[in-house]
Every structure is written in C-alpha cells, then in structure tokens.
Amino acid sequence: MSTAARITFLPDRITVEAASGETVLQAARKAGIHINASCGGSGLCGKCRIVVREGELSGGISEKLSPADLAGGVRQACTATPSGDCLVMIPAESGRSRGGLTTGIAEHHRASLYEYDIEELRRAGIFHPPVEKLFLELPRPSAVDNLADAKRVVQALHDQYGERGIIVTLPVLRKLRRVLREDDFRVTVTLARPVNKERGKNYLVNIQAGNWTRRNFGLVFDIGTTTIYGQLLDLNDGRILAGAGDYNGQLGFGEDVINRIIFAESPEGLAKMAELAVGTINSIINELLPRAAVDRDEITSITIAGNTTMTHLALALEPHSIRRAPYVPVSTFFPPIRAEDIGLELPRYCVALFFPAVSSYVGGDIVAGVMGSGLYRAEELTLYVDIGTNAEIVIGNREWLVCAACSAGPAFEGGGITHGMRAADGAISDFDIDPESLEPMNLTIGNQPAIGICGSGLLAIIGALLENGVIDRGGKFRRDLDSTRLREGRSGYEYVLVWREENNTDHDLVITEVDIENFIRAKAAIYAGIKTLVEEVGLRIGDLERIILAGAFGSYLDLDAAIAVGLLPEIEAGKVRYVGNGALMGGRLSELSNHIRRDVVEVVGRMTSFELSEVNSFKDQYIAALFLPHTDLGLFPAAAARARKI
C-alpha cells in the first residue's frame, strides 16, 4: 500500500507531496507540472511516459510499454503511484515545450496570405475601437457656469465631438472632482461604445488628467483547446505590437474538450478549469505588456474567441450538455462583461468581449474567422476550413452560410499516431523522400533533433509515401520495396523516419500502417464533411471557387500533399487563401471596428449549422473517402491523370 510520498520531477527538479494513493500524473497536475496525457489519464494513450531515476513506483505498466522500456524504468504516470520518495524524469516527448508555438503561417504561403486592410476600415468610416479615448479642454466652473462636474464633461463631449447618450460610471464619478482639477480641466475620457451607435449608451468608464489619447491598447485572445494565443494591439493605428502563445493550462486534464467537460462536471472542476484558462491568459498578458512597453492600465478592451467549450470554461458556464445529445450549450451569445469579473488581471474599466458561437461544435473561433477573413461578405462560393481535433467547415458567401464540425480525431495534433506530437520544437513538420533510395528528408520545427511527428509532418510524410509509391491507395506499404527503412514492427509494417541514434528519443521514430489508417480516417472525415455540406445545399464540390485555410495546421500544410491524399478538394493554388489564426484575425477586427459586433449577430443568425451525424449521406461519403485520395478518382482529375501515367 502506498503512503504519502515526495516526488521530485526532472528536468525542472520540482518536488511535490503526493497524497496516499495519488498517481504521479495527479501529483504533477497539482503542482502545475505538465505531462502529456492525451486520454485524460485513463491509461489508454501511453503518452505520459516517465522514467524512474530513484525510488520506486507501483503500477504504471501497460502493453504500451516494451520490455526495454520497462527495463529502462519507463512507466506511465497516469497509473503509477509512488511507493516512497522518488525522482522521476519527464522525457521531452511527454513534457510541455513552448518552442514552435506560433500564430504565423508557412513562408511559402505568405504570398497567399489574406489580411484585412486597416486603411479600408478608415475609408469606410468604420475604424472605431469598442473603447475609445477623447481629449477634452473644459471651461472652469464659475458663478455663472456652475454645472456639476459630470455635466460639464458630458456637455463638452457633445459640444466638441457631437457625442450623445453618455453614462458616467460610478468609478469615474468617484475620482472625477480630483482628476478634473489635476491638470486644469484638461482630461482624457475613455468611452465604451455601444454596439448600436444610434440606440445604445456610451459608458464613460475612465478619466485621466492630461492628454492620453495616444495610449489606447487592446488585447485579442484565441482560447484553443491545446494552445492559447494573445496579441497586443495599438488601437490608434491597428498595429500588432506583440504576440505570444502558451499551452492552455487545462492541458493536464485531458487533450480534448470531452475530457475537459468531464473534469468540469466534478466538484470544483469547473472553477478549476476557468481558473486555468484565465491563468494562462493572464500569464500571456504579463509577457506581452513589457514587450511593447504598455502599462496594464492602458488596456481598455479585450476580445476573446474560442470554441464553444473553451468559451464556456473560461466564463465558468456549465458545459455538461455540450457532450450529450442533443448537444445544447448554455449559450451561444455572451454579454460584454468587465474583464476583472472573470479574473483577468486588467483594469476594472477594461471591457471583455467574447465572440458568439453558432452551436456546441461551431464556436466563436470559427465565427471570428468568418468575420476576420471576410467570408461573410465574399462574392465567390468559398470553403473555410479550420483543422484541429475537430475540423470546422463553413461554406457560403455574402448571401448564405452553412457550417458543420466533423470529428477528425486527434491525428492532426499528433494523437493516435505512434510517434505523433503537437507542433513544437523537434516535431517533424515537413518531409520528402528520395524516389530511388527511399531515404527520408525530415525537417523539424526549430531545427532540433527529431522527437516526433506533428500534423503537417504527418500529411507531408503520407503525401510523399503515396507519391513515391511506398504506400498504395489503400494506405498499405508495398511489401516488395528494397529498403532498410521498411520493416515489420511491433504493430505491423512501418517506415523508419529517424533512427534512434539520430533523434532525441530512446527509440527509432517510425510511421506505421496503423498510423496511416488513422490518418486516412481523419482526412476522410473532413473531406466527407465538406462534400456532404456542399451537396446538402444542392451544389457540387467542383462549384467551390475559393478555399480559406485557417489554424496552425492549415497555415503550415503542404497544399499539394493535402490534395494528393484527398484531404482537400482539388483546387488551383491561386484560389487558396491562408489566414493563419482565424480567431485572432477576427478578434483584431473586432478590436478595431466596433461595427463588427453589430454585424456578427446578423452573421451568426445566417450560419445554418448541420449536425453531420444526422445527415444520412455522411456515412457513405466517409466510407468512399477512406482511400487515397478517394474511391472516386473522378473527384480528383489531376490525381487520376497521374495514376494513368503510372
């Protein structure tokens, strides 16, 4: 029987008191130490490998571990409990590294990068941040002009700027007398704008002595299930002053939304989830501010976009019903709130705006992408895809929009792949193969020794294996090839990407037929989702005139490979736009143009959401897509032409 013990974790040498019966994973979670646990700690994924250096663990053994692993002291943290004080190492592939976290897009996609034009916003007269600063020089009070201080300000806002419908908030009233007289009635007022200029009220949320109009800054955040990204904006000219990302602090509680929801259903679980998400945002804010020499008090608004579950968790809304049919979220619209009301370390006048969602699985991040990429006012029939664990698909133009989420599984984020990992330093992110020798060329993020394969690497690998005839259209390795790279492994046939001696792990890095099967299932789900959605509105896949790729995977993918394997429909490269992080792009637009907040209500109203599992044809579409690129080569004329050549 295990009793309370102290576990010291390497490489950071952090010591944690583990309660009796507590697993190594639970103890690490308590201390905020990250260990990968794709399955949420249920023992199934085998990702939470740790190495015992001193002391002993009981349990932590499963068929995921080889005899060599076991001999070398490798255990699974999720089922291992300390038998006494011990020292354990978290190997690179199990731990968290921030290297490689980026909101950018691949260099070779830059030419096709889409970004809205700030000058265009100005020309259209809609460059209006949700919170603005105005400078006022007020007449001093006198016997013939003894207006109350607040009235004096309101009057001047009307006379000097034509402003109406001003509500002076209590915190401003409380310091108003002092601030007015500090610099001889020269003040800067901060106005939080209504969504509807004609109908709403302008809240006067802050006042400063002197002219501070040039110091008005906003934040934009994308709360992803895996990563949280933030950007700091100058609200006077729209410039991005700094950007930073970090893993979502909830990551230790499972990699997908379902595991997070389950945890949030436990006592105190929801509060913990909210605290972790907000804590990650706070720490990113702390990183952004000094990089741009911006003071915390100069932040007047923050726009946050996230999928529906992440938004619920950040706001501490109960996500219980999201994971159960009929998949009902608490809300798809979120009122503007004070940032401090949810624990954000921002001034009390800072307004927090959350992007609305369409449904439980088409969230505010996608809505933000639809707004930011301009899809909602597109002329052409456009396909918008954001690929992660879920792939969200939006199809339409300025007149109509349909959308759906399809569960692609975690393959593109490294899940379910023998040596899969997230896009971080050491991840193979691009790949090619020598057609003669079949020797690989691996490119890794950060040019570090390889430790695994991320989503874009997986796509590049499978694309190259297919193109070079190493695998067939069914995803099986040709058995007749002469290469030491190809071999029978523990779980079937496999290709060795990096020999053990050449990588930063204790094993050969391989891709197996099982991995390829998982990949094919993932890409088939996405392609079938696109095709089903297009056909549900009476169109054909060939009618698509433009594709917008969002998300980290979309920004780094090899377009040729994506079409070759049948992940995306065949389209000319020139018709593809890359928007990088669509949620951040939409968030920036919302921070710069308050009008977006009015438009977004209307846009969400016209985004018709399909539940693919309820559409009869989806399953057939999916089965038909379980081939490379597809069972119906008529859908891929270029691939068909290549096939005829061979």
Next chain:
Amino acid sequence: MSTAARITFLPDRITVEAASGETVLQAARKAGIHINASCGGSGLCGKCRIVVREGELSGGISEKLSPADLAGGVRQACTATPSGDCLVMIPAESGRSRGGLTTGIAEHHRASLYEYDIEELRRAGIFHPPVEKLFLELPRPSAVDNLADAKRVVQALHDQYGERGIIVTLPVLRKLRRVLREDDFRVTVTLARPVNKERGKNYLVNIQAGNWTRRNFGLVFDIGTTTIYGQLLDLNDGRILAGAGDYNGQLGFGEDVINRIIFAESPEGLAKMAELAVGTINSIINELLPRAAVDRDEITSITIAGNTTMTHLALALEPHSIRRAPYVPVSTFFPPIRAEDIGLELPRYCVALFFPAVSSYVGGDIVAGVMGSGLYRAEELTLYVDIGTNAEIVIGNREWLVCAACSAGPAFEGGGITHGMRAADGAISDFDIDPESLEPMNLTIGNQPAIGICGSGLLAIIGALLENGVIDRGGKFRRDLDSTRLREGRSGYEYVLVWREENNTDHDLVITEVDIENFIRAKAAIYAGIKTLVEEVGLRIGDLERIILAGAFGSYLDLDAAIAVGLLPEIEAGKVRYVGNGALMGGRLSELSNHIRRDVVEVVGRMTSFELSEVNSFKDQYIAALFLPHTDLGLFPAAAARARKI
C-alpha cells in the same frame, strides 16, 4: 498630561479605549456611541453635555456651562479628555433616541394627505416596476430543437410575452443549465428594465426554478442629513409592507452637511461617511425584512433619494466643491448601479437607483417630492416646501418649475435654540397658552416628560405667545405681564415652559428672546425665499393657488401658527396638501412605475435653480420678513384684521 484611558459610557455601559489626547467625543464616535454635537465637535454649540460619575476629565469647560453644571460634573464631550479611567453619563438630551422617528403626518392633517393612486398607474398602463418577474414554461430540448439554453429562454420571452432586446447576464448564464432542469424547464426570470422601452436593453439578472412571480419586492430610502427612512414595497400591488427609520450613522460627525463635508475631506473621511450611511441603510433593511417575512434575495430593486451631499456621501463621491463657491457637485445624475457595489447587503442582481439632483442644494429628495407629489404635472400654480436645516422651495406647474434652497439654519431641527432638540420622544411638539393665567399646555412626542423643544413645538410656542400678546411683533416679551413664567434669565428675558421638577432634565425648560430671534431669522429666510422666487418669475405671492408641505416638520406643523408668524403665506387650509416624506413618496412611485425614470430626466431639465444669495432683492425681502408675521401687513390681510381688532 493625559494618557490612554478607558471610558465607560452610561446608560449603555459601553467601555471604550481612548488614545492619548483623544477627546471623549472622539472616543465615543469610534465606538459608534452617539453624543449630540451640532457644531461638529468644535466646542461652540454646547450640545454635547456629559456628566462625570467616576474619574476625572480635563478640559470640557466653556461659558455654555453654568456654575451649577460645573459643580454637578457636567462637561462638554468635544473638549474634555480623560485624565484616567472614568465613568460618564450621556444625559437624554445629549444622546440619541429613536423614539418619535416617524414618516407619518399629524392626525389633523390626514384629511389633506396626498397620495398617488396605484389604480391610476394601472389604468394609465404605467404600473411597471424597474425590475419585473415573468414565469416561463419552456419546451424541452430535443434533436430537432437544440437551441442553446439562453436562446431558449430569450425565444420564450419573445413568444410568450413579446419581450425583445434581452441580455442574459453572466451570473444567470452561470446557473442557467442547472436551474432550467431543476423544475422541468419551468422558470421565473427577473428582468431589469431600461429607462426607454423602445431603445434600451432588458437585462435578465436572475432566474429561479418554478413560479416565483408573486415574490417581487422593492425598497425605498430617504437619506436625510439627520435621519434615514426606509420602506419595503410589494412590487406586485404597490403595498407598503413595512417602514422604519433611524438616525443617520454620520450624525456623530456634525449635524449639518457642511460639517460632514469637512470630515469627508480628511483622509479616509469619505470612506467612513459612505460606510456609515450605507451601514444605517443596511440596519434598517435588516429591520424591515423580517417584519414582512420577505427574504433578502427577493429584493430586486432599491430607490434612494437624498439631498445632494447625502447622495454624494452614500456613493463615496467627493463632496468638497459643494461647500465652496461656485457650489459644484460632482454630479447631479447617478447611473443605475448594482446595490452591492456600494456595500448594500442586497443580492447582486438588485439594482440601485438614485434620484437625480438639480444642484448642490436642491437634491434628489426634492426632485423625488416633485415627482411623487405630482407637482410636475400640476395645473395650478403650486408652492412645494420642505423645511429642515435647509428649506427647499419649488414653485411652478406642469409647464415650468423654479427652485431654490435657503439656509434657514437649524432652528426647526432644534439647533440654536436653548432647549431645542430633534423630533424625538420627550420633545415638546405642540403647545398652547392660557390667555388669562399665561400657564402653558405642553404636548410631547410619546407623551414623555419633556426634555426639549422640537421644530413643530417651537412654531406652536411662538405662534401662541404672539397670539396671546406675550410677545410683540418684534419677538420681544412684554415686560408688563404678571406671570412667574416670565423672568430675566442668563441670556435675557425668557418664558419657562416646564419647571425643572416637571421635566426630565436637571433644569427649567425655557424659551428665550434669543431663541425667538433665531426662529424669526429662520422663518424670514424661508418666507423671503418664497417671495423672491415668486417675484423672479414675474408673479406675486397672492397668485399661489396651492401649497404642498413635505418633510417631518411640514407634516406636523400647525398651519395657523405658520401663517400667523409669517413662515408661510396666507392661504386657505383647503388649498394645502401634506405629502409626508416627499422623498419616500417619489421613491415609491419610481419603484412602481419605471416611466418615472424617463420623466425625471426631463423634469430635472426644466427645474430652473436660483441661487438666492445671487439675487439682489433677496436680502431686502429677508429684512422685511424679520417681523411677526412681516413688516408689510398687507401680505397678511387676516393678521392685519386681527391686529386692527386688538
């Protein structure tokens, strides 16, 4: 030299640690023990008499104390410091008693009582509390109807009640999932209404499982400089369920607004003033709730009216400029706030509404009276007077309104009168005199042994003395009368109201010529204010068609005496309306009809405020009124006729 000492206060036997050099008054304040201190502790008023029973005090001696006082151990608490541990008695006339606090009006005025008609509000379709509860029975979610929980509620509000523009607040979103499912999607929603139904948003601030529409309650408060009154209302039928009052907890820091402002300017002073006012409100709420078996969570709104200084102090707005020319308050409008934001012990969804003011000295209490009494829609030319330390005067009708405050001094609240006191148990409140024997008939509040004279008593005494020729029109005692009641006292001629043996003090209760002079100055200021204001708009005093008397003094005054001494213009008794506490009346109307909040902005806009000290004729008017009833008997034809008879 005095060192730290323990002072025990009788009659409540509360022991306080006094710091070195601290006065008895300061020590009492710290412990929340009330000692009258009209002058704010400056040593001038002589009201803070205490009696040393054990131990010794140093200082505390002034010319306000007689040799007998000194011999009997009487000292002034404001300048006395303990020389060691001591036991002191706070005599009844120096301490605080809640007996006699009332919001009612005199029995003989009941026939002329004005109250708005709730049925009339209903008929006019404006019976709409600012916060309402609605019951909803919602369809359960299903695969074909999987609206988000919040959308389901918003949709039902639209379908079942035609409601639009609903914003579901974060606290409601946080409990929405659970509450909806607690009683099978039968819920009561609480909506905070906008001022402008067509243009504003309805905030959904609370949700309860089941039908709770019959449990919706509101509070109304009048924050007076001396007293705070509260009432608890049933918002479904407008009934007053309970009422209670208490002395404003700030009273120990000076009796008038100027002393409060001075204290609020000291470090921490403002926070202390706010805490004391809000603390008094909280304790009154604690008294009201159990009396009507209402739960704190069932209070959805509170309306507060107070003079401009009291409103500033309750909201912790800096009052500094109110007491200095050009008399600029921080604000005359106050945004709706969460009650809890100012420390009110009310649920977080409870909305607090403060009545707007006109100027530094015409406050929200008067505006509430103008609304509640219906003056703003009166056909007749009406005079509205609320007499306290300041007398506020409003004149006008549905088309125009002018207003002013005139500093009457504290005579009507017992200040500056040798044996003056507030309207509390033991105060002489009514009086008559035997024309032959000149013996008095004193009536006291609560029929207790007399301890002093309150405002209505003072008016009755002077009216009776004048009518019976005991004093002349200049306010001087006739020296030729044969009565033991008349004598030369320490400060001139005086009339003994109650012999020492017959009262509850250690001295004869008297009224002196100096008292009468102070009274005449006070009544002259008010009459001059009325006359100046009437004439400023080009009318004459005889044009007034109706008088509305508000406030405790107005509700209990002897109308004949008030006219006889020239406090009020001559008018038929039938043309006088008594509204009791005008602030509470207006507050009730605001709690029952949200429309009042829209109207009040317009009404405040048309209340033209006059600064009497800036009007040239005011000083002459004042001097002319320093006679009983006036130097110009033409203004008082009935009095003139009586004078001719004599």
